[in-house]
Amino acid sequence: MPVRVLDRHEVRRLAEAGAQLVEVLPREEYEDLHLPGAVHLWLRDLDHEAAERLERTRPVVVYCWDWMCDMSPRAAARLEQLGFRQVYDYVPGKADWLAAGWPAEGRSAAAPSAGDVAQRDVLTCRVGQPVDEVLVRMRDAGQAVCVVVNDERVVTGLLRRRTAEARADATVEEVMRPGPATVRAHEPLGPLLERMAKARVRTVVVTDPEGRLLGLVDRTSGEHALDAGHAVAA
Incomplete structure (x- = not known):
């Protein structure tokens, strides 16, 4: 079945209900800023690390930077192929979350905006x-x-x-x-x-x-x- 695309309000609701947030951008970008509670799992590492680091019984929400970044839809598709059944794609990505003024974590999170x-x-x-x-x-x-x-x-x-x-x-x-x-x-x-x-x-x-x-x-x-x-x- 097609991976469901979420807006940021749905992402927050799922996260509060226990969903796993996964940033699939390179680690440097994750460490700079990421969604609260998100884990880092680079797209290239999904095949080797997804089974160890993600729980199959909980929903998984993947995201990258913005609408133009194709890493999250590719990651979502691959996770489904790997047997994860509750996979969601936050297509607007981190840029959308930050642009709305919502909280983030990372080394740049305290920088004034x-x-x-x-x-x-x-x-x-x-x-x-x-x-x-x-x-x-x-x-x-x-x-x-x-x-x-x-x-x-x-x-x-x-x-x-x-x-x-x-x-x-x-x-x-x-x-x-x-x-x-x-x-x-x-x-x-x-x-x-x-x-x-x-x-x-x-x-x-x-x-x-x-x-x-x-x-x-x-x-x-x-x-x-x-x-x-x-x-x-x-």
Whole structure:
């Protein structure tokens, strides 16, 4: 039967229920970052090690890096040939998990990222709302931006306070900046702040792989967090 493909929510549910998570990338990549509790079993070693290291009575979820990596589907197919009957393939892979800001293990797990410093209490608005109403909320909250989202919190635009003040009689859709730049939660903080400074950008939106709002990185707060992290490391 075909190997079932999972999304990250299904992977987490299976892992919590006792499934075995298996990363089939080379060891160096596994040791850098891997899903919590995952074991390393390189694709080339499946034939020699699967029977010793994996339990046939428990589900097995294999993954590699992302959709373009073919190691996990090949590993899943081979495990089935070796007699494992509950095999699943997390095709979106580790990149999808990390991009959503979900926890990981490994030597780089403690490195600061966009998701670590993102402000989660972000002011949001809808395209049909009057700008003057949103402007009141922005002033009350002391916020310089409002992220425009749909009912699923997918980001569709960005409304800045100075723009709202100049067009208070319009709707959000008429004055918002559509298609704002976004980053994923696992974006390394240092290089991100450098790009923001070079582009003279104060804030950047953080979204998950489905485009849903996770938070907002403020450059000043991010720089303070990065400096604090360096001080602790020293």
